[in-house]
Amino acid sequence: xxxxxxxxxxxxxxxxMIEQANQQAKSCNGNVVFIKKTHRDTAxxxxxxxxxxxxxxxxxxxxxxxxxxxxxxxSSNHDIECVFIDGILKHADISLSNMPEFIERLKKISKExxxxxxxxxxxxxxxLSGIDQTGCQYLN
Numbered sequence: 001x002x003x004x005x006x007x008x009x010x011x012x013x014x015x016x017m018i019e020q021a022n023q024q025a026k027s028c029n030g031n032v033v034f035i036k037k038t039h040r041d042t043a044x045x046x047x048x049x050x051x052x053x054x055x056x057x058x059x060x061x062x063x064x065x066x067x068x069x070x071x072x073x074x075s076s077n078h079d080i081e082c083v084f085i086d087g088i089l090k091h092a093d094i095s096l097s098n099m100p101e102f103i104e105r106l107k108k109i110s111k112e113x114x115x116x117x118x119x120x121x122x123x124x125x126x127x128l129s130g131i132d133q134t135g136c137q138y139l140n
Contacts, residue, residue: 002106005120005139006128013120014041014086016139020118021084022046030081033073037090054091066092067105074113084118096123100130107135 005013018034018041025032025046033050036042042051052073054060060069074080088094094102099121106117118139121128125138 001110001116002103002136003116003118003139004103004128004131004136005118006123006125007140008124009122013122015044017084017086017118017120018044020139021049021082024082024084025049028081030079031077032082032084033080034084034086035091036086060092062093063098063102063105066094066102067109070106070109074109074115078113080113080115082116082118086120087122088119089122096127099128100132103131103136110135 005016007013014036021032021034022045025048031050032048033052034042034045035052035054037054039053039055042053045051057069060066070083073083085091088099088102089096103119106119109115110117
């Protein structure tokens, strides 16, 4: 399942993602990963959540590399149950125009690896009309 949290920039999506990640860390049996662009605002993420800052991986520049990064992360830890990706439009070359492709690939990983994804997108639902809703859920 791919869960989408949408809304304009500055509407509190990051804080919602952190709160949901902290809740998942308490309730799930596997590991929780929180991916964000920078090291800012990570202090309130629970200690037992693996936080990854994409600024530490500048060589990841496109969707293929980003998806490869996710597969690599899973291959080194099969206990990953939830992955939170905050502010996806700030990562690699991911944009609204290639968001449908990215979401489809996340759905494939979710199904293959039994990982639940949570993705925050700084856009309105209407801007994401090209996304196939099957296997997706909007959190707001």
